[in-house]
Amino acid sequence: MYIAIEGPIGAGKTTLARLLAQRFGAEPLLEVVEENPFLPLFYQDRKRYAFKTQVFFLLSRYRQLSRLRERPLFGGVVADYLFDKDAIFASLNLEGPEWDLYLDLYRELSLKLPPPDLTVYLRAPVPVLLERIRKRGRPFEEGMDPAYLEALSEAYERHFTRYAHPLLVLEADQLDYSQPGPDQDRVVALVKTHLAQDGRTA
Numbered sequence: 784m785y786i787a788i789e790g791p792i793g794a795g796k797t798t799l800a801r802l803l804a805q806r807f808g809a810e811p812l813l814e815v816v817e818e819n820p821f822l823p824l825f826y827q828d829r830k831r832y833a834f835k836t837q838v839f840f841l842l843s844r845y846r847q848l849s850r851l852r853e854r855p856l857f858g859g860v861v862a863d864y865l866f867d868k869d870a871i872f873a874s875l876n877l878e879g880p881e882w883d884l885y886l887d888l889y890r891e892l893s894l895k896l897p898p899p900d901l902t903v904y905l906r907a908p909v910p911v912l913l914e915r916i917r918k919r920g921r922p923f924e925e926g927m928d929p930a931y932l933e934a935l936s937e938a939y940e941r942h943f944t945r946y947a948h949p950l951l952v953l954e955a956d957q958l959d960y961s962q963p964g965p966d967q968d969r970v971v972a973l974v975k976t977h978l979a980q981d982g983r984t985a
């Protein structure tokens with residue numbers, strides 16, 4: 784069982800990945816964004832640092848997800864991102880020859896990675912995302928531009944309209960699974976039902 788959680792910044796991916804991994808006895812596969820030394824610089828000057836930031840993410844995501852091909856998944860894995868995330872961000876931040884080179888690399892690497900058994904796409908309105916980003920309190924995200932978040936949310940929408948693998952779409956502003964309560968059981972039950980429909984059991 785391989786589940787991936789996606790959605791724009793602050794939608795609640797890591798929180799849900801941790802919850803599902805714990806409930807399903809699976810391994811959480813979490814991205815450590817702080818490892819990317821270019822990310823704080825990117826927020827200071829997006830145009831200048833976009834390519835370096837993106838190539839760092841691309842390689843680290845590829846390396847982390849490649850492990851899924853190389854060894855059996857005993858208890859399953861719940862990842863807080865999908866490899867596609869990289870191209871979604873890149874499409875917003877790169878252009879010209881840098882975009883062409885990036886796309887060449889991305890396409891080559893993506894061929895080698897398995898698709899998840901289920902992807903959970905979390906949607907939430909921009910004001911909710913901004914509030915959750917504020918609550919998370921990462922210093923380099925302090926001046927997050929609402930227009931950037933809006934463009935990112937639209938890019939996610941476009942991506943998942945064409946997505947060809949098993950997908951569960953959740954309105955993440957309607958469910959608070961960040962603390963114990965009925966919403967946690969509700970979201971776990973929804974994921975179980977979708978996995979069962981697609982021939983897998985959690």
Ligand SMILES: Nc1ncnc2c1ncn2[C@@H]1O[C@H](COP(=O)(O)OP(=O)(O)O)[C@@H](O)[C@H]1O
Nearest residue numbers: 792793794795796797798915919958959960961
């Ligand atoms: N469903 C939810 N309802 C309310 N708050 C949430 C929810 N999911 C996450 N949060 C809170 O929002 C912040 C961002 O969540 P996080 O899981 O880090 O998002 P992401 O991984 O998508 O960027 C955290 O402070 C988290 O506790």
Ligand SMILES: Nc1nc2c(ncn2[C@H]2C[C@H](O)[C@@H](COP(=O)(O)O)O2)c(=O)[nH]1
Nearest residue numbers: 791792793816836837840868869872924
């Ligand atoms: N330029 C890029 N920035 C990215 C990418 N992936 C993540 N990020 C940034 C966005 C947030 O500030 C932070 C954490 O992302 P979450 O989605 O986990 O909230 O990292 C990327 O590919 N390019």
